[in-house]
Amino acid sequence: MTKNLFLASCAKAAFALAAVVMMSTVFTSCSKDNDDEPKPSPKAGTVTIDGAEKPILKAEYKDKADGNYILYFYLSDDHKEKVIMQLNKDLHMTGHAFNLTEREKEHAGFCWVVEYYKPDGTQLIDTYGAPGEDDYPVFKIGTLTISGSPDGTLNIKLENGRVEGTDGKEHTLTISYSGTMEKYGAPLPEPKANTVTLDGAEKPIVKAEYEDHTDGNYRLFLNLSADGKEKVEIDLNKDLHMNGSPVDLTKREKKHEGDEWYWAADYHNPDNSLFTNTYGDPDSNSDLYLTGTLTVSGSPTGTINIKLENGRVKTNDRQKRTLTISYSGTMTERE
Numbered sequence: 001m002t003k004n005l006f007l008a009s010c011a012k013a014a015f016a017l018a019a020v021v022m023m024s025t026v027f028t029s030c031s032k033d034n035d036d037e038p039k040p041s042p043k044a045g046t047v048t049i050d051g052a053e054k055p056i057l058k059a060e061y062k063d064k065a066d067g068n069y070i071l072y073f074y075l076s077d078d079h080k081e082k083v084i085m086q087l088n089k090d091l092h093m094t095g096h097a098f099n100l101t102e103r104e105k106e107h108a109g110f111c112w113v114v115e116y117y118k119p120d121g122t123q124l125i126d127t128y129g130a131p132g133e134d135d136y137p138v139f140k141i142g143t144l145t146i147s148g149s150p151d152g153t154l155n156i157k158l159e160n161g162r163v164e165g166t167d168g169k170e171h172t173l174t175i176s177y178s179g180t181m182e183k184y185g186a187p188l189p190e191p192k193a194n195t196v197t198l199d200g201a202e203k204p205i206v207k208a209e210y211e212d213h214t215d216g217n218y219r220l221f222l223n224l225s226a227d228g229k230e231k232v233e234i235d236l237n238k239d240l241h242m243n244g245s246p247v248d249l250t251k252r253e254k255k256h257e258g259d260e261w262y263w264a265a266d267y268h269n270p271d272n273s274l275f276t277n278t279y280g281d282p283d284s285n286s287d288l289y290l291t292g293t294l295t296v297s298g299s300p301t302g303t304i305n306i307k308l309e310n311g312r313v314k315t316n317d318r319q320k321r322t323l324t325i326s327y328s329g330t331m332t333e334r335e
Helices: 002-036
Strands: 046-049 052-055 058-063 068-074 082-088 113-117 123-128 141-148 153-164 170-180 195-198 201-204 207-212 217-223 231-237 264-268 289-298 303-314 320-330
Touching (some): 058 170, 123 170, 217 303
Antiparallel strands (some): 068 082, 082 113, 113 123, 153 170, 195 320, 207 217, 289 303
């Protein structure tokens, strides 16, 4: 009886042990399946962080010589939210995937870096593939494949990225970008005299006109076609804006106490449709320039000097364009 009870007890224990082993195997298998499960393919022109898709608004690069580059992928107009990469062309831009879970061996040139900055500009992901840099994490899983060149066409794909952030939590990251990049902070060419230059296309100013809206407020027309449909239209106040000091077109003005106009500087298509819609009023939701200054001196009723330099602006089709203006001369009052 005792033996039978003992055998029964052993059988029960063995069954329980088998159940535990089986469940452990199931959970281990599930965990392994989750770890190995491929993530969705990165969406074109997008950074996806923790499942949130963030379109890449602008891509820039810095050439640090000897094939070393810093790449910037901006996810917000103010450039606070972004991904930054440091890479070497010969080592990393080969079209072959390299593993972001491994540190590199000692070599000349940049080791890989992948960083992500949140909308407030604080850093959330800070990884570095250099050997011995254990203060910086590498990815838990993930590969990076790059082909082309920053000064031509570049193709980047970060797939299946999973990494510990600066907050100590695990985050997922994928990136896909194919296209050209602007050289970081590169100023546009000096505006050509009496010319509007849009995306590199030079458009001579055929006639300059103004409207006097009293209280020192003027609307200026730089006509690019004989019918006056294609033009640049600029709203300014003489005391505030025509004093020879550059106006920062990336910022809205402080609230005016009187009836003085706020700046506006927009291009109209050959069919007279509005191509840009910018306005310096602090209460406006209109666009600002991404880069650019406007310097005006003189007077519409005499001789006026207008220079819009290094202008980059998002147009009504949500594309980014470059715009520069240079005009010196007299203007005709519109009837």
